[in-house]
Amino acid sequence: MNKKIFLYLALILLALNFFCWKEVFSLTENNYLKVDFLDVGQGDSAFIETPEKHQILIDGGPTSAVLQKLSERMPFWDKEIDLIILTHPELDHMQGLIDVLQRYRADYILWTGILRETSEYKKWASILSQNSKKVIVVSAGTKVKAGNAEIDILFPFENLAGNEVKNTNDSSIVAKLIYGKESFLFTGDISSTAEKLLANSKENILSNVLKVAHHGSKYSTSDLFLAAVAPRIAVISAGVKNTYGHPTREVLQRLQNYDITTLRTDQSGDINFVTDGNSIYITLNYEIPEIP
């Protein structure tokens, strides 16, 4: 056999092999939506992958730790994220996104457009100005469709672009991810003040999984809000032995009063949800220590 023919044959075989693998891959993938609450220390970051492989990142945590988490979830050649959402421009949610946007392209970046005076905010604003066509200021009413999954922006009620707000936490984007019968509520760092506004609004905040606001601060996760959201599972993103004392005893008690299964990144590391729209499956990196 001459060398050239052999090479062609090898290439065809390789291509066939690839094709077979691809088929097996798509058969085993099913229609699962993944939501990973990333252990990024004292901050927030969640990575979502839809069945159609749309990649969505909500917040980036306080350091570049999110980069490692992404590299564990995305192939090394994939440097494009479909959607990035910054709930509010505070370091513990924003810094990791600055690092991500220096290495990855984003198709869309959603945020509230509020003004701040911090040095990290200036870095963020400068990155946005380089990506201005992809930046969208959002408020309640915006919906993002990603295949059969949908993200509804429920808060802030008004467009805050260019505003200086007194309480940055209460300007946080609150977003509900819906897939089939399952739903996840992302609350940024809102306090009970914004929670009350939401609970009394026409917005449908009922959700199966609640990302507890503000890392378990006692000024968030009010009884009123828990009753209105009625989650089965709560996720708290907080750093091990953080100086704020998050999550607080008060919030853990309130969650327990409502019989809500509570998972914590400071205890379990990354908390990974998989759902087919009917049921939710959870995998944790570490065993949850028994709570006395």
Ligand SMILES: [Zn+2]
């Ligand atoms: Zn925070």
